[in-house]
Amino acid sequence: MDARSLERDSTKMAENSEPVKRARKSNFTAAECTLLLTVAEENINIITSKFTNAITNKSKNKNKVWEEITDQVNSLGVCKRSVTEIKEKWRGMVSSAKKVHSKIATDRQKTGGGSKPVSPKGETKKIIDLFGEDPSFSGITGGIESGEFIS
Numbered sequence: 001m002d003a004r005s006l007e008r009d010s011t012k013m014a015e016n017s018e019p020v021k022r023a024r025k026s027n028f029t030a031a032e033c034t035l036l037l038t039v040a041e042e043n044i045n046i047i048t049s050k051f052t053n054a055i056t057n058k059s060k061n062k063n064k065v066w067e068e069i070t071d072q073v074n075s076l077g078v079c080k081r082s083v084t085e086i087k088e089k090w091r092g093m094v095s096s097a098k099k100v101h102s103k104i105a106t107d108r109q110k111t112g113g114g115s116k117p118v119s120p121k122g123e124t125k126k127i128i129d130l131f132g133e134d135p136s137f138s139g140i141t142g143g144i145e146s147g148e149f150i151s
Contacts, residue, residue: 025079028089032073032081037123039069040090041130047090097127 028036040047043065063083070086100120107117120128 025081025085029076029078031076032078033089033093033123035073035076036069036086036090037093037126039072041126043069044130093123094127094131097124097131100124101128101132 046062046065049062066083066087070081070083073081073086097120104117104120119125
């Protein structure tokens with residue numbers, strides 16, 4: 001923070017004698033998450049495409065799809081969400097599914113007794129099934145990092 005922003009914040013607090021609080025939206029409901037997953041699954045090729053250039057208009061198409069997903073989630077009437085919030089929620093859902101998938105794979109590699117790894121449930125299982133074979137999700141099959149330098 002620079003001196004100006006600190007000065008500005010201190011004057012706001014001095015005027016109001018209370019810190020300025022940001023309005024917080026409600027958490028995503030299960031219905032919103034389920035709808036987000038369903039619509040994202042229908043458009044997964046567009047959402048996950050890396051090649052976005054002006055010639056193919058993929059970036060416009062991708063933004064249009066995210067706007068449609070946002071409109072559908074907002075149609076539930078829980079809370080007005082922005083495209084950025086919907087994208088962040090999707091990234092978070094995929095990230096948590098990736099962690100669960102990684103934990104299951106790690107537990108499967110362990111030797112010895114112990115209990116069976118917990119199976120993923122609901123939306124996490126759908127996301128794992130959707131991205132399961134993708135190298136960015138589950139890693140490269142047979143890939144080993146040895147830390148050795150090969151010349």
